[in-house]
Amino acid sequence: MNKNEKFVITINRELGSGGRTVGRLLAEKLGVPFYDKAVIKALQEKFNLTTEEIERLKGRKHSWWADVERILKIDAGMSMDYYLPKKDSVPDLLTTDEMFKTETLILQDLAAEKSCVVAGRSGFHVFRDHPNHLSILIQASKEYRIVRVARKQNISEDEARKTIEKVDKMRENYVKKYTGTSRYDTRNYQLVISADGKTEEQIADMIMQYIR
Numbered sequence: 277m278n279k280n281e282k283f284v285i286t287i288n289r290e291l292g293s294g295g296r297t298v299g300r301l302l303a304e305k306l307g308v309p310f311y312d313k314a315v316i317k318a319l320q321e322k323f324n325l326t327t328e329e330i331e332r333l334k335g336r337k338h339s340w341w342a343d344v345e346r347i348l349k350i351d352a353g354m355s356m357d358y359y360l361p362k363k364d365s366v367p368d369l370l371t372t373d374e375m376f377k378t379e380t381l382i383l384q385d386l387a388a389e390k391s392c393v394v395a396g397r398s399g400f401h402v403f404r405d406h407p408n409h410l411s412i413l414i415q416a417s418k419e420y421r422i423v424r425v426a427r428k429q430n431i432s433e434d435e436a437r438k439t440i441e442k443v444d445k446m447r448e449n450y451v452k453k454y455t456g457t458s459r460y461d462t463r464n465y466q467l468v469i470s471a472d473g474k475t476e477e478q479i480a481d482m483i484m485q486y487i488r
Contacts, residue, residue, distance in 0.1 A: 277410040277466075279306065279487055283391045285410045286399030288459055291443045292421030292436075293471045294479070295414035296395050301480040303393040311386060312395040316379050376454050400464045401455035411464060412483065416471040
C-alpha cells in the first residue's frame with residue numbers, strides 16, 4: 277500500500293480484540309477519517325438511503341463529506357459501550373440484501389473522496405478490487421476476548437463468553453452470505469495480527485511500521 281496516494285485500509289476484527297480502537301488510532305496517526313457501522317448507519321438514517329436514492333444523489337454530484345464530518349464529531353464522543361452488544365440483546369447483524377448493497381455503495385463513495393480506514397462492514401470484500409487497499413484481520417484468544425468484553429460491559433465472564441459466541445456465529449454467517457467466503461480465511465488479508473499481549477496503541481504502531 278502506498279500512503280502517498282489515495283488508499284483504503286480495512287480492518288476486520290473479532291469482538292473483544294480491540295480492533296475497532298486500533299482502527300480509530302490508526303486513522304488518527306494517518307490523518308484520515310475512520311468509518312464503522314455507526315457512521316454508515318447515521319448516514320442511512322439521515323438520508324433514508326436506498327440504492328436508488330444514492331444513485332440520485334450521485335447524479336446531483338452530492339458530496340457526503342460535510343455530513344460525515346458532523347457525524348464523526350458526534351461519534352467521537354461515544355463510549356466503547358455503544359459499540360458492544362447489550363446484555364440480553366440480539367446483535368444488529370440482521371442485514372437485508374438491500375442494506376448490504378447500500379452500505380457497499382456508501383463506503384465506495386466515501387473512499388472515492390478521501391483515503392480512509394474502515395472497520396468491519398466486510399471491507400476486505402467491498403474493496404477487494406481497490407488498487408491501493410490494505411486488508412487487516414485482528415484476532416485474539418478466546419480468553420483475552422472474554423476478559424475484555426466482561427470488563428467493558430461490566431458482565432460476568434460466562435455472560436461475555438456467550439455474547440462472543442453469539443456474535444462470532446452471526447458475523448460469520450453474515451460474511452459468508454454476502455461475500456461467499458469466511459472472515460477467518462487469511463487469504464482475504466495482507467496482515468493478520470494477534471492482539472494477545474499487546475495494547476491497541478502497540479498494534480496501531482505495528483501497522484504503521486508495516487505501511488512504512
